[in-house]
Amino acid sequence: MATSEKQTMVVGIDDSEHSMYALEWTLDHFFVPFASNPPFKLFIVHAKPTATSAVGLAGPGAAEVLPYVDADLKKIASRVVEKAKDLCISKSVHDAVFEVVEGDPRNVLCEAVEKHHASLLAVGSHGYGAIKRAVLGSVSDYCSHHAHCSVMIVKKPKAKH
Secondary structure, eight states: OOSOOOEEEEEEEOSSHHHHHHHHHHHHHHTGGGTTSOSEEEEEEEEEOOHHHHHOOOSTTHHHHHHHHHHHHHHHHHHHHHHHHHHHHHTTOOOOEEEEEESOHHHHHHHHHHHHTOSEEEEEEOOOOHHHHHHHOOHHHHHHHHSSSEEEEEEOOOOOO
């Protein structure tokens, strides 16, 4: 690189164990070995669903429920970020930037890549089967096709029986 400026990495997180595994794997492989001078500036992004998308209903009664749903989503987002911060601290990664952005994770992560000029996006794989993936849509699949950078999909190893 001609400049001494670090490249940027975005890691997408949610409240799943797959997401935290992906963050931990990324920290272990890209940050811990280079503790004094990591190769990337790290942005950890959590996409908080909107209350209306989480409830998925409209009509009479919906308006009364939305503030409660939004409060729960904010608590979940706070827990997710705290867990990620604790993980970073346990790995001696102290300069990560944490963001909570409201919206669909597919769009939020692709927009974060653009905003931070990321050269790498890391996401976990939920390991959904074909049916669930078709219904829910795969965030990792979407990002691999639409993010304007390399996308690393971290898969949690299957438990050995």
